[in-house]
Amino acid sequence: MSKEFSLGLGYFPRDWQRKCHVERKRFNVYALHRRAGKSEFAIMELIDKAVDFKLELGFFIYIAPFLKQAKAIAWLRLKARLEPMRQHGMVEINESELSVKFKHNGAIIRIFGADNYEALRGLRIDGGVIDETAQIKPEVWQDVVQPATSDRKGWIIFIGTPQGVNLFSELYYKAKTLPDWTSAKFTVYDTHSIDADEVERLKRDMSETSFAREYLCDFTAAGDDQLMSLADVETAAQTEYKPGEMDYAAKILGVDPARFGDDRSVIFPRQGMAALTPEVYRGIDNMDLASRVAAKIESWKPDAVFIDSGNGSGVIDRLRQLGYDVIEVHFGGKALDPGYLNKRAEMWFELASWVKQGGSIPNNVDLKQDLAAPIYWYDNAGRKQLEPKDDIKKRGLPSPDLGDALALTFAQPVAKLSMIDKSRQQNERKREFNPYEHLR
Known part of the structure; x- marks a missing residue:
């Protein structure tokens, strides 16, 4: 991570988070269980890359399926993490646009909802995160975000929990076949983010398929109504x-x-x-x-x-x-x-x-x-x-x-x-x- 985090942003990455920060490629697909800390990882990656950006007018995005969801998940956390920098006059926060601007280099992080993805058209994206990718329409990535990364070869991180067959599963398997992509999954036993006794309770009380999908990140776990897994x-x-x-x-x-x-x-x-x-x-x-x-x-x-x-x-x-x-x-x-x-x-x-x-x-x-x-x-x-x-x-x-x-x-x-x-x-x-x- 960049030296600017010595300002005391209070982020101490878990092993899986550190591994993703260090080993990331241009396009990254990470399957994570519920409550693993994936949104926290994504926000800190955006801050790190925006703070250290060397080119003019850097633009970084965070996208969730819905704008209200993005505000609840990311916007509050982003502001909380940047509060020490705000107090030192290092960032400007724009509530109406859900954006923060770093004064030393002009880089911007902005929050979007995929329910209004047309607002992304025409933008140049230097880096971004697509959260809860399983709920994102394919055209958000294929028709809008992907072309917007071409100017300066921007990077994207896709994070989420498997939910059957959708854009997330497609990208997860695709990433294993391409040199500039990477994918990985981290189960509840890999992240150690939930107490062991709570994991055992979840395993006891949930169906085998639901536990496999939600906490073991198993893309192949078929729903009861799925014709072919x-x-x-x-x-x-x-x-x-x-x-x-x-x-x-x-x-x-x-x-x-x-x-x-x-x-x-x-x-x-x-x-x-x-x-x-x-x-x-x-x-x-x-x-x-x-x-x-x-x-x-x-x-x-x-x-x-x-x-x-x-x-x-x-x-x-x-x-x-x-x-x-x-x-x-x-x-x-x-x-x-x-x-x-x-x-x-x-x-x-x-x-x-x-x-x-x-x-x-x-x-x-x-x-x-x-x-x-x-x-x-x-x-x-x-x-x-x-x-x-x-x-x-x-x-x-x-x-x-x-x-x-x-x-x-x-x-x-x-x-x-x-x-x-x-x-x-x-x-x-x-x-x-x-x-x-x-x-x-």
């Missing part, structure tokens, strides 16, 4: 099959066309217990997607192609015009098994069973998040119902387009076609398409 998905991502091991099984292609501008169009191949690398596109129209699906059919020669008809009617029509035998699937249609509310729920439950029985998936962060995102419940008739896409997006997660595309490969059983059947299909497609043929 992150543990299930991570296991599938680490499962590998040898080349040729799935040659006995049918090749199946699932195609999920985008609904809206921020959704993705996905072409997902699967053969037996192995899901292969998906093709993911943004901003392409149905004709372009149909061309890409046709190219995939020609190169991979699947035994069946299932396409979501809700958004892909144009894709289906075009492929059929070109002579391809594709199968439309109505997500909201009737399930084969009456125990499911609709076809989408049935496909996803089949997918979940496949994952848990040894399915292999690409080690793709977006895919893993998609698969672990949906929750389920039972309707009044006792049928299993899957969380709709729009409800998932309301929780701050992206539309599970990769998951839906993979689920489409479970629309119905598929038999492996013989080489003769595939050759016959290919020969039929070679004849020139005549759009007026059906009028004869």
